[in-house]
Amino acid sequence: MEMLLCSWCHANNQQGLFRCAVCGAPLNSDERVSDSGFREAPKLRDMEEFTFSSSTLQIEGKYVPMVEINLHPDDSVYFEQHTIMAKDAEVRLTKKPLNGKRRAHGMPYSVLSASGPGFISFSRDAPGELVVMPIHEHTELDVREHAFLLASHTVDYQFVRIKGLANMVHGGNGMYLDQFTANGASGIVLIHGSGDVVQKTLAPGETIYVEAGKLLYKDSSVSLNTVQLPGINSGFMGNHVYVAELTGGPQGGRVGLQSAYHHSASE
Numbered sequence: 001m002e003m004l005l006c007s008w009c010h011a012n013n014q015q016g017l018f019r020c021a022v023c024g025a026p027l028n029s030d031e032r033v034s035d036s037g038f039r040e041a042p043k044l045r046d047m048e049e050f051t052f053s054s055s056t057l058q059i060e061g062k063y064v065p066m067v068e069i070n071l072h073p074d075d076s077v078y079f080e081q082h083t084i085m086a087k088d089a090e091v092r093l094t095k096k097p098l099n100g101k102r103r104a105h106g107m108p109y110s111v112l113s114a115s116g117p118g119f120i121s122f123s124r125d126a127p128g129e130l131v132v133m134p135i136h137e138h139t140e141l142d143v144r145e146h147a148f149l150l151a152s153h154t155v156d157y158q159f160v161r162i163k164g165l166a167n168m169v170h171g172g173n174g175m176y177l178d179q180f181t182a183n184g185a186s187g188i189v190l191i192h193g194s195g196d197v198v199q200k201t202l203a204p205g206e207t208i209y210v211e212a213g214k215l216l217y218k219d220s221s222v223s224l225n226t227v228q229l230p231g232i233n234s235g236f237m238g239n240h241v242y243v244a245e246l247t248g249g250p251q252g253g254r255v256g257l258q259s260a261y262h263h264s265a266s267e
Contacts, residue, residue, distance in 0.1 A: 004017060006027060009022050009133070023188075024042060025132075039198065041193070041199060045059070046059065052187070053074070053154070053187075054072035055070060055071050057069050059130060064124070064125075064127050065129065065130045066123040068121040071116025072116050072117065073117045075116050075152070076113050076152075076153040077153065078150065079151075080104075080110070080112075082125075084120065084122055087120040089118075091118040094112065095113075096113045099159065102159065102161075102176060104145075122150055126192070127195070128195055128197075128262075129192075129193055129195075131193060131256070133190075137184070137185065140179055140219070142219070142220055143180065143217045145159075145177070148178055152187035152188050153187070154184060154186065155189060156180070156183055157178065159176045160177050162174055163226070175212065191216065191256070194259070195260030197257070200254070200255050201252060201254050201255075202222060202246065202253055202255060207247040208246050209245055210246060215255075218253065218254065218255045218256065222249060223247045224246055225247075227243060227244075227245045228240045
């Protein structure tokens with residue numbers, strides 16, 4: 001039987017479906033790309049439902065979207081502690097070991113794991129949209145700090161600090177980059193982007209410059225460097241302005257941007 005290929009996550013879907021069973025993207029619409037090569041992230045409808053592993057995931061709300069998951073007994077997800085909304089009494093929570101120490105909102109940074117069976121729901125404290133990013137085996141996705149809403153248990157997680165890269169308005173001495181890798185089975189990461197989310201696939205060697213607050217995610221094949229804009233300073237004690245320089249690797253790679261920035265201080 002001929003399958004329908006999702007243009008967003010490249011998953012194969014059975015004939016007769018209107019939306020991808022993996023990421024929720026429409027299957028029967030043409031891919032619209034701007035003149036500079038950006039495409040909008042799939043608009044997930046209110047009450048949109050799809051599956052990962054043996055569990056069911058549903059998107060609720062429009063302006064500050066929520067995610068509700070009915071976890072199968074064999075499944076679990078992990079998430080930043082402050083994003084949880086509600087859960088069944090049967091859902092078990094444990095603290096996930098991390099590869100280092102960091103602080104957020106003036107408190108130690110904590111990631112929890114939730115194991116089924118039962119329902120659990122999540123939300124970020126900002127308007128925006130959710131993007132479902134399948135992580136295929138032996139691939140890595142890098143996501144800006146405080147943007148991932150949840151990830152499935154089959155995806156490994158660690159973080160690194162990018163010194164010198166900070167939003168122009170709020171400043172700071174760097175930001176964290178969360179790294180998600182599927183070394184065994186494939187999995188998914190749900191990302192919350194402030195405002196609207198767009199994505200550009202860079203050609204090998206192609207470079208773009210992005211204001212740090214607008215960078216949302218990138219493929220690990222895309223290199224990230226902090227560079228100073230020549231001849232420009234912030235106007236405050238002569239501080240220089242730095243941006244993210246993103247360059248496609250030998251196979252190119254995706255870069256996701258958000259149109260707004262919600263400040264969450266990290267230490």
